[in-house]
Amino acid sequence: MEYSPQEKYEILEKKDLSPSIAQHIIKAPLIAAKAQAGHFVILMAQENGERIPVTLVDWSPKEGWIKVIIQAIGKSTAQMNSLKTGDFFAEVAGPLGTPVEIKKYGTVAGVGGGVGIAELYPIARAFKQAGNKVISILGARNKDLLILEKETADISDSVIITTDDGSKGKKGLVTDALKELSEKEKIDAVFTIGPLPMMKFVALTAKEKNIPAFASLNPIMLDGTGMCGGCRVEIDGKPKFACVDGPMFDAHKTDFDTLIKRTSAYKDLEKESLDKFSKEHNCKIGLH
Amino acid sequence: MENKPKKPSPAIKRNEGRHEPSDKRIKHFNEVALGFDKEEALTEASRCLNCKTKPCEAACPVNVKIPEFIDLIYKEDFSGAVSKIYETSLFPAICGRVCPQETYCEAACVIKDKFKPVSIGRLERFAADYARKEGLVRLPSPEKSTGKKVACVGSGPGSLAVAAELAKKGHSVTVFEALHKYGGVLRYGIPSFRLPRETVDFEVENLKKLGVKFIKNALIGKSISLDELKKDFDAIYIGSGAGLPSPLNIAGEHLIGVYSSNEFLTRVNLMKAYEFPKYDTPYYIGKKVAVAGGGNTAMDSARCAMRLGPESVTVLYRRTRTEMPARAEEVENAMEEGVKFEFLTAPIALEGDDKGRLKRIKCIRMELGAPDASGRRKPVEIKGSEFYVEADSLIVAVGQSPNPLIQQNAKELQTNKWNCLVVDENQKTSVEGIYAGGDVVRGGATVLLAMKDGKNAARAIDEYLKSKK
Numbered sequence: 001m002e003y004s005p006q007e008k009y010e011i012l013e014k015k016d017l018s019p020s021i022a023q024h025i026i027k028a029p030l031i032a033a034k035a036q037a038g039h040f041v042i043l044m045a046q047e048n049g050e051r052i053p054v055t056l057v058d059w060s061p062k063e064g065w066i067k068v069i070i071q072a073i074g075k076s077t078a079q080m081n082s083l084k085t086g087d088f089f090a091e092v093a094g095p096l097g098t099p100v101e102i103k104k105y106g107t108v109a110g111v112g113g114g115v116g117i118a119e120l121y122p123i124a125r126a127f128k129q130a131g132n133k134v135i136s137i138l139g140a141r142n143k144d145l146l147i148l149e150k151e152t153a154d155i156s157d158s159v160i161i162t163t164d165d166g167s168k169g170k171k172g173l174v175t176d177a178l179k180e181l182s183e184k185e186k187i188d189a190v191f192t193i194g195p196l197p198m199m200k201f202v203a204l205t206a207k208e209k210n211i212p213a214f215a216s217l218n219p220i221m222l223d224g225t226g227m228c229g230g231c232r233v234e235i236d237g238k239p240k241f242a243c244v245d246g247p248m249f250d251a252h253k254t255d256f257d258t259l260i261k262r263t264s265a266y267k268d269l270e271k272e273s274l275d276k277f278s279k280e281h282n283c284k285i286g287l288h
Numbered sequence: 289m290e291n292k293p294k295k296p297s298p299a300i301k302r303n304e305g306r307h308e309p310s311d312k313r314i315k316h317f318n319e320v321a322l323g324f325d326k327e328e329a330l331t332e333a334s335r336c337l338n339c340k341t342k343p344c345e346a347a348c349p350v351n352v353k354i355p356e357f358i359d360l361i362y363k364e365d366f367s368g369a370v371s372k373i374y375e376t377s378l379f380p381a382i383c384g385r386v387c388p389q390e391t392y393c394e395a396a397c398v399i400k401d402k403f404k405p406v407s408i409g410r411l412e413r414f415a416a417d418y419a420r421k422e423g424l425v426r427l428p429s430p431e432k433s434t435g436k437k438v439a440c441v442g443s444g445p446g447s448l449a450v451a452a453e454l455a456k457k458g459h460s461v462t463v464f465e466a467l468h469k470y471g472g473v474l475r476y477g478i479p480s481f482r483l484p485r486e487t488v489d490f491e492v493e494n495l496k497k498l499g500v501k502f503i504k505n506a507l508i509g510k511s512i513s514l515d516e517l518k519k520d521f522d523a524i525y526i527g528s529g530a531g532l533p534s535p536l537n538i539a540g541e542h543l544i545g546v547y548s549s550n551e552f553l554t555r556v557n558l559m560k561a562y563e564f565p566k567y568d569t570p571y572y573i574g575k576k577v578a579v580a581g582g583g584n585t586a587m588d589s590a591r592c593a594m595r596l597g598p599e600s601v602t603v604l605y606r607r608t609r610t611e612m613p614a615r616a617e618e619v620e621n622a623m624e625e626g627v628k629f630e631f632l633t634a635p636i637a638l639e640g641d642d643k644g645r646l647k648r649i650k651c652i653r654m655e656l657g658a659p660d661a662s663g664r665r666k667p668v669e670i671k672g673s674e675f676y677v678e679a680d681s682l683i684v685a686v687g688q689s690p691n692p693l694i695q696q697n698a699k700e701l702q703t704n705k706w707n708c709l710v711v712d713e714n715q716k717t718s719v720e721g722i723y724a725g726g727d728v729v730r731g732g733a734t735v736l737l738a739m740k741d742g743k744n745a746a747r748a749i750d751e752y753l754k755s756k757k
Contacts, residue, residue, distance in 0.1 A: 050568035093505035228551035261644030
């Protein structure tokens with residue numbers, strides 16, 4: 001194939017999915033040509049920006065685009081979501097990481113929380129295409145923050161929705177739904193993407209029933225190429241780099257507690273940066 | 289210059305170059321070594337004997353025509369001087385700054401023993417900077433296109449050398465870089481106070497003018513496999529460096545504040561974390577910084593940390609100053625800037641608080657025993673000598689090995705036990721059409737050796753492509 005330099009990355013379509021979550025379809029033919037379920041990309045909104053890893057939601061090798069869904073939780077993600085159709089990301093690197101090994105398990109439960117629902121989508125789709133029965137459990141704080149409900153339903157055999165406040169689906173946590181489900185039918189594997197505490201408890205819930213479980217980890221990452229070790233996570237007592245060895249790991253072997261502590265490294269600085277950005281942009285970015 | 293010294297005047301005192309005072313320079317990331325002005329350059333150039341034997345030229349890894357370019361400087365033909373350097377080395381502004389000349393050309397200079405050697409590195413830098421600023425650099429015209437395609441993996445010094453040489457020969461070269469800026473270790477590793485970024489930008493722009501294609505954000509082994517490159521190119525040069533940081537393998541390395549030098553330097557140099565929050569990438573070093581290691585990377589880390597304004601920066605090194613692998617000049621620079629050194633000291637455990645942040649480093653004193661395989665005396669722990677160093681952050685700079693991605697991706701590539709690619713005297717790997725050089729072969733060497741390998745590989749690749757028809 002021909003390799004053509006791409007200096008910047010156009011947003012072909014930007015759509016807000018909730019006040020803080022937005023979908024970006026970005027022109028990136030080289031990445032789209034190679035993407036597989038579980039791959040991620042590293043985005044920079046602008047030249048002075050931070051390198052932010054985001055799991056791919058969808059892609060089209062034919063049309064040369066990739067789709068990502070971003071939740072504004074800090075300055076960099078807020079800035080990304082302030083971009084519009086026709087704007088550009090300064091940098092998009094990828095595809096990175098090790099794709100998820102797609103095989104026939106039988107029944108696969110996909111457990112997505114918050115924006116993790118988006119990242120779960122291509123993995124659930126790939127398992128479905130590989131002939132598995134796919135049950136998707138989607139959790140959100142409330143119905144306004146629930147994303148990709150229809151899209152996930154289209155590629156799943158069934159969908160269970162939970163919200164913290166009961167505004168949609170069952171009131172409660174995804175772990176409750178997983179527990180209930182696993183008591184009703186045999187689950188052969190669990191794949192989970194969401195906040196770290198959620199994934200930790202999804203893993204524990206699966207463990208009670210001896211179900212293999214895999215979690216997509218999101219440590220602080222810098223280069224994403226296996227060079228800095230910032231994203232090191234403890235798997236089975238050994239350090240692994242989430243950027244090249246993962247991000248999907250055996251959840252039963254993952255040291256979630258250490259990882260949760262490590263992700264707080266820049267909390268104060270992140271707040272400083274976000275406050276400055278919010279002030280400069282009159283808080284128009286829908287952060288709470 | 290009127291009344292410049294008659295040539296040769298070797299007895300004139302060697303000019304070691306001016307540095308900005310250390311109290312001022314630790315407040316910013318601008319270049320420390322200020323470089324010669326024209327008068328200084330002419331005077332230093334007059335010291336060269338222009339001797340027939342040219343031992344300096346033979347000692348140079350890329351065989352720069354040293355006496356000739358120095359003579360052209362003396363004759364005030366600066367454009368000619370830089371063109372002369374360009375005949376064998378394409379990156380004089382970079383080499384003039386980061387090459388350890390004291391172990392190559394300057395160590396071979398014939399006036400070294402009686403006087404001190406000619407400041408060859410500083411003259412090279414002068415010629416390059418002068419030519420760049422005055423717009424005197426004339427790029428060579430590439431030969432007729434051969435229609436052959438070459439891929440370079442990584443955009444560090446080795447790949448840039450390959451790209452330059454092969455573009456001149458009329459081959460079509462594409463450089464793949466995993467990060468968003470080009471230069472590899474010249475970009476993320478070496479700090480701007482040693483190598484200003486405009487020198488790297490300038491060389492990359494020149495290569496683009498020679499027709500070299502640069503693809504950023506593409507990690508070979510992940511984004512694109514080596515097999516795909518094999519299909520799409522006639523030859524491949526792997527110059528992916530030694531990107532995998534070696535850990536200390538002691539308890540507590542997961543604590544917040546413990547960085548590999550790669551991460552710390554990348555945050556600071558590539559992402560410009562020192563300008564946070566203008567630049568979005570943060571860093572955390574706290575008040576007390578420790579650096580483990582004694583090489584150039586440790587010195588770069590310590591000196592970068594010093595510029596971020598902590599109370600103290602302390603280097604922990606398990607041997608003594610004599611055995612340090614870092615360039616003497618870099619150790620002196622670090623000491624001048626206030627970096628403290630604890631020699632004969634090894635960290636053995638890291639302790640943190642309940643939030644998972646580093647608080648102190650348990651260390652042990654060492655003594656030097658019998659020489660080891662490297663010929664240096666092996667450090668041995670002194671029993672019962674444990675003590676603590678208070679630290680909010682620790683930058684681990686105890687070595688690197690090749691990033692294993694490509695090797696994992698292409699099992700047919702032969703490697704040694706350190707996961708370095710095995711090559712022959714022509715930089716050829718075990719696979720036809722694939723060549724490699726620099727740190728992915730050597731494990732952890734210098735910019736100059738990477739360039740030397742690149743030049744060597746380029747010659748072999750050119751011959752290979754011509755034989756292939």
